Amino acid sequence: MLKKIAVFASGNGTNFVALQQAIIDRSIPAEITLLVCDQSLAPVIKKAQDLQVPVLVVNFHDYATKTAAEQIILTALQRAQVEVILLAGYMRIIGATLLTAYPHRILNIHPALLPKFPGRHGIEDAFQAGVSETGVTIHYIDAGVDTGQVIDQRVVPVLSTDTIESLATRIHTVEHQFYPDVLQSLINEGAI
Numbered sequence: 001m002l003k004k005i006a007v008f009a010s011g012n013g014t015n016f017v018a019l020q021q022a023i024i025d026r027s028i029p030a031e032i033t034l035l036v037c038d039q040s041l042a043p044v045i046k047k048a049q050d051l052q053v054p055v056l057v058v059n060f061h062d063y064a065t066k067t068a069a070e071q072i073i074l075t076a077l078q079r080a081q082v083e084v085i086l087l088a089g090y091m092r093i094i095g096a097t098l099l100t101a102y103p104h105r106i107l108n109i110h111p112a113l114l115p116k117f118p119g120r121h122g123i124e125d126a127f128q129a130g131v132s133e134t135g136v137t138i139h140y141i142d143a144g145v146d147t148g149q150v151i152d153q154r155v156v157p158v159l160s161t162d163t164i165e166s167l168a169t170r171i172h173t174v175e176h177q178f179y180p181d182v183l184q185s186l187i188n189e190g191a192i
């Protein structure tokens with residue numbers, strides 16, 4: 001049976017594309033049955049359409065509460081029979097509605113070595129801090145922000161010649177291999 005996955009994204013969607021491509025290329029026993037996006041103009045939407053992945057766009061400003069918006073998302077997840085949620089540049093805090101429905105089944109990728117440099121600007125914060133190495137973290141989501149159980153991390157060196165852009169490019173390259181690696185391992189282990 002294929003593990004049914006939803007990807008949540010708010011931006012470019014390169015991790016979403018990397019996951020979908022890896023599922024195909026490596027025959028990972030999974031299927032992305034829904035792409036959820038909270039930004040109606042995000043480039044990830046067209047990428048999903050081009051890959052024939054169903055898309056749900058939820059503009060949170062249309063709802064009085066996060067709970068109301070997440071209830072709409074949950075209904076679509078249930079209709080798509082989603083078992084696991086992968087956040088990939090999703091810039092919303094996951095609330096109780098989805099955390100309760102998907103306990104220990106929501107993963108996030110973060111472009112720093114948590115607990116260092118949490119939040120929305122992990123790459124920039126590490127670069128500004130002048131560290132010699134940073135990296136990528138994949139963790140379970142909990143009620144806190146970037147506080148969930150770490151699943152795995154990969155170190156990325158910061159070169160003396162780096163700009164924020166060159167560091168970001170190196171980090172994204174690692175992400176695009178790492179997220180599929182972790183997904184494949186967790187499915188093979190029966191962990192998700």
Ligand SMILES: Nc1nc2c(c(=O)[nH]1)N[C@@H](CN(C=O)c1ccc(C(=O)N[C@@H](CCC(=O)O)C(=O)O)cc1)CN2
Pocket residue numbers: 087090091092093094095108110118119120141142143144145146147148
């Ligand atoms: N429950 C959790 N949700 C999310 C986590 C998490 O660890 N637990 N990780 C984040 C990713 N993220 C940084 O790593 C992050 C994303 C968004 C925010 C934030 O303050 N978002 C605001 C709204 C932003 C907007 O208006 O567009 C919010 O939702 O209140 C902080 C950190 C993904 N979700």
Ligand SMILES: NCC(=O)N[C@@H]1O[C@H](COP(=O)([O-])[O-])[C@@H](O)[C@H]1O
Pocket residue numbers: 009010011012013014015016088089090109110111119120121122172175
């Ligand atoms: N705080 C979470 C966070 O910063 N996530 C980061 O957003 C980017 C999304 O890129 P993408 O839209 O091209 O996949 C990725 O680098 C991911 O690590």
